[in-house]
Amino acid sequence: MIPIGMIDALPFGNSRRVRNANKFTELKASIAIRGVIQSVLLRPAADRFEIIAGYGRWLACLELGLTEIPALIKPLSDEEALEHQMEENLNREDLNIIDECKAVQQLSAFYNGDRQAIADRLAWTMKKVNERIEILKCCDEVLEAVTNGTITVGHAMILAPFSTKLQQGTLSKILTEKWTVSYLRERASKGQQNLALAKFDTAACNTCPHNSAAQSGLFGLEDQKAACSQPNCFKEKTASWLEIRKAELTEQYGTVLLIQQIDESDRNTVDSLVVGEEQFSVGCQACEKRVVLIDDRLGRALGSTYENQCIDNLCFSKCVSALTSPTPIIENEELLVAALENELGNTTPTISTETAPLKAKKAKTEVSCVVPKKVIETNKAMLRQTSVDLLMPQECFQLAMTYAALKRLTSNYKSINKELSNPNRFEDTFKAALRLNVSDLKAEIQNITLHLASIESDQTINITNMMIDNITFAADAKAVAVAKWIPTKEILSEYTIGSLSALCIKAGVDKAMDSKKEGGFSTASSAGKGKFVDAILAAEFDWSGFAPDEYIALIK
Missing domain, CATH: 3.90.1530.30 (Conserved hypothetical protein from pyrococcus furiosus pfu- 392566-001, ParB domain)
Known part of the structure; x- marks a missing residue:
């Protein structure tokens, strides 16, 4: 209670x-x-x-x-x-269904727009997830009408692709004239799309018989604005254009989401003024939670992009707070005690603040960044192999792996050594065994071999994580691991342009490029990812002794 x-x-x-x-x-x-x-x-x-x-x-x-x-x-x-x-x-x-849609919208920010991850998490079909995301294209008035029950989800699905203005006007007619879903579908199929608002190349539309401009001057008609009378064709060409545009933006940001996938309250525009230069340049730029949103609703807003959008509200708030409210650090512990005594009313401090003034310095805040999953997996694979190279020559490692494998096959086994009595998971058993001496391990292996007639059991094992977790058992593991990290074209290509920029700034490649040619780094980073990667590899820079923070962080 x-x-x-x-x-x-x-x-x-x-x-x-x-x-x-x-x-x-x-x-x-x-x-x-x-x-x-x-x-x-x-x-x-x-x-x-x-x-x-x-x-x-x-x-x-x-x-x-x-x-x-x-x-x-x-x-x-x-x-x-x-x-x-x-x-x-x-x-x-x-x-209600709108609450479900909003929940899917929140999960979109949580899972960086990965619809399959959302479906798996909710135990929904992809069709159900896609339907909820599609409904979110509707304007607030349409969503409210669905919530109130004045129109159906079927009405909303038909209205979803159209502009807000067209949705609002059509909603009024649906309510006043009692349009059915089938009648709305029929009307929508006849709707014309203004070709002046098209984002795709409309050259082929000039000779299309479904272009209303072809009717200008015929039978006394006034000049007609070019409009497409085949909405399906218009939508297909728009969808193709959007895919190309998304591919272009993906190189820069890694994650490109449709605007209706993320609620406005769940995103914030992030830049160096809001979170600070260091956090933005080496943190936010490399973070997979920094995305770009693209508007896929038909109308004037079609294709509009909203760049540098942070979809992690909590992290954003912490970064803003860290910039605006720095915590002072007292450099001298004795001076800190003296300051506290003064504050509590002690008029005779042990150290005079006149002769030794308190020095406060700005607290160093940790840079926040969610590294792309592909980069993390590559780092893990590299560190796993490094761990193998370091640990395999050690007899204790081989015996520990043998014991852990045997332990996994047994149930209710009572170990001789008390250090091995508690672990149940394969990874924990291996870690505990690795810390025993060779003679004790051999005795334990002999004893557990005799016990193999027991009932078998099974557990899930993540060997990669297990190897990385125990890499520090070897001497100089961190130094060896850093030496193993060598930037290749394949590795650098897994980063976005933003995270590549952050990587170069941390390593000092930006200064090396600029010393060779003024503005060289800025020019290279704006030339597209492929050329940027080539420029990084071609730069006269010694990478020895450097490894990315996200790589080092895996070594515990």
Whole structure:
């Protein structure tokens, strides 16, 4: 039971956007009579708690003036908390389809627009995910009409591809003239698209019989604006243009999302003024959470791009806060004690601040960055091989691997050595065995071999992570691992242009290029990824002793 006054909302709020007023009234009445039956989910936050799931129950208790609430407390990261919250809301029976769409939108930011990952996480079909994302193309008025039940999802799906202005005008006619879905589909199929707003090459449209401009001057008609009377053809050509445009933008950003996939409240424009020069140049530019959004709605906004969009609200807030509220660090511990004594009223400090003034320096903030998954996997593969090279010659390593493999085949085995009595997972068993001396390990292997008649068991093993986790068992592991990292064309091509720029700035390649030719680095980075990679490899720069931060971070 947790006091209500010790509970706060999560920094990113509740993912449930709409609450049924009648249901909430019923919930309050039930709590007033029976109390809270199902515990809310909280996570520790300093000396207080933050609510993850059970907002309705919490709010009801607040309104009823209750002093405590039953709670399950779990230490969760921001990402885990968001997942728990969304799962709680998505499993509600009264969750409407627009709430589902908004949840998918939040997950799009979480999974960088990976629709398959969203489908897997929700145990939905790809068709269902695609439908929810398609509906999000609708303007707010259309979405509200679906929520209120004045139009159906079928109406919304037909309206989705069109411009906001056309959606709003058509919605009014649907409501006043009671258009059915089939009638709306028929009307939409006859809609003309203004060719002046087309993004694709319209040269072939000039001689197309479906171009209304061909009717100009015929039978006394006034000059006609060029408009396509074949909406399907217009949409197909637009879709092809969008794919080409997305491919161009992918080189720079890595992730290109459609604008309706990310809610406006879940994205922020990031630049050096907002988060600081260092964070932006070597953190944000290399981060896969920095994306570009492209508008695929038909109309004047079609093809509009919104660059440098951060889709990690929590990280963005922390970076902004770190820039605007630096924490001073007192360089001398004795001076810090003296300063505290003064503040508490001690008029005779042990050290005079007149002769030894306190020196505060700006706290060095850690650069935040979510590195692209392909880069991480390449780094892991490289470090795994480095670990093999370092550990294989050691007899203890080979014996530890043998023991862990045998242990995995047994159940209820009681080890001779107490250091091996607790681990159950293959990785933990291997790590514990690796720290024993050779003679003890040989005795353990002989003993477990005799025990192989026991019942077999199975566990999941991640050998790559296991090898990397234990690489420091070898002498000079970090130095050897750094020496193994050599930039090749294949490795550099896995980075986006932004993350390549950040990599070069960290290593000092930018200065090497600029010393050879003024502005050389800027010119190379704006020439496209292929040419940029070639320029980096051609630069007169000694990479020895350098490895990327994300590579080093894997060595624990």
